[in-house]
Amino acid sequence: MAIDQKLADELKSQGVHVTSLEGLINWGRSSSLWPLQFGLACCAIEMIAATMAKYDMARFGAEVFRPSPRQADLMIVAGTVTKKMAPQVVRLYNQMAEPKYVIAMGACAISGGPFKDGYNVLKGVDRYIPVDISIPGCPPRPEALLNGLIALREKIGREKLVGPHRARHADPKGAAQLPVPEFGPHDLQPAFNPDVWSPPTIVRDPDTQ
C-alpha cells in the first residue's frame, strides 16, 4: 500500500516520517552490512584500502569486518578461488546466517580471470554459490568496490518480504545450504552446483566459427 507522496512530504516537513515496514527493514539491512573478514589474493588489498581513511567504507555502514561467518552477512570473495579453497568458501557461505549476500570482486572471482586455464583455479565462484554483485577489474579499485556496495544496497532496498517474488531469506524453504564439493582424483566433484549455475548454451555461427 503506497502512501500519497504529497502527504508524506508534508508530514516529513513536520518531522514525521512515513514508510512501509518492508522499506524500514530493507533500509536497516542495507545500511549495516557486516562483511566476512577474509581475502584470497590481491583484490583483498584493494578491499582493505576501501576500509581505510581515504575511501572509508564506514560511510556505507560496511566497515565492521567480522572474523566469524556467524556474525557476517556479506561475503566479499576478493581474489582467485583455487579448487583446493572452493570447499572452504562454500562451507563459510553455509555457516553465514540469512540474510546473506555475496560480492564477487575482480576477474578471478567472476571467471577465473587470467588464471582461468590453470589446473587449480575455479572458473568463477558462481559455480558453487549464488553471487549478487560482480565487480569487474583486475583488481578493481576501491571506488569500484564502493560502487558495488552501493549497488548491493540498492538491490537490498528493492527486496520483497512477502509475495511470490520475496527474497530467499523471507522464504521459509529458501534457506541456502549448499552442497560442499568434494575433492576428486582429477577435479572437484561435482564440477559445479547445477542448482546455482549451469554452463551457458551457445549456438555457433557456422560462417565464422
Added chain:
Amino acid sequence: MTPDVSAILTRLREALPDAMAAHRRNPGPSGQDSLLVAPESLVAVCRFLRDDPALAFDLLTNLTGVDWPDPAKAEAVAVPVEETAAPACGFLETVYHLYSTTRREGPLVLRCRTADRAENVAIPSVVAVYRSAELQEREVYDLFGIVFTGHPDLRRILMWDEFTDHPMRKDYVAPDDYEYEPTPHDEVLEKAKRHYPAAP
C-alpha cells in the same frame, strides 16, 4: 658471480673419486653451465659443496623440476662437454640453484635425472643437507611426480591429497570444463565445435 663449473668439478673429483658428475654447457645467451649429478651421488655431492671451505655453497634458493618427454631436447639445452651415453627414453629432471653467501658466488646449477617418467622416478632428498629443500621438494613431488626418497614428510603441498595427476607434466590433461570463448581459433575452435552445436 657465476661459478667456474669445470674448476668445481675438478675439485669434486679429487675429494670424491666415486661421485658421478658431468659438466654440461649451456649454449644459450645466459651461458649458465651446470653440473649433471647421478642420483646415487647427489647427497654426497651436495654435502661436499656445502662443507668444502673453498666452495661453501651454503644456500639452496631454488629447487624445481623439468619434464623431458623427448630426451633429445634435454641434450640440446644442456650440452655434454665430454662424451656420455645419451638417455634412451624421456625422463624427469630436478634442478638445484646453489649460492655461496660467504663467497658471494652463484648460482651453481645442479641437475639430476630420473631413469624414466613412469616407474623409476625416485631421486634422493637433499633435505638433510639443505633444509630449504623441504617445501620445494614437496612442490616438485606434487606437480611433477618425482619421488624424493628420504624426505621427512613427502605429501602434496598445492593440490589436495586425493588428487592423482601431476599438472606440470607435459602430458597432463586438464578437466574439460569448457564453457565459452568469445573468439575461438585453432585448438580452442576445435574444442568449441565439440562442445557447441552449429546454428541450424
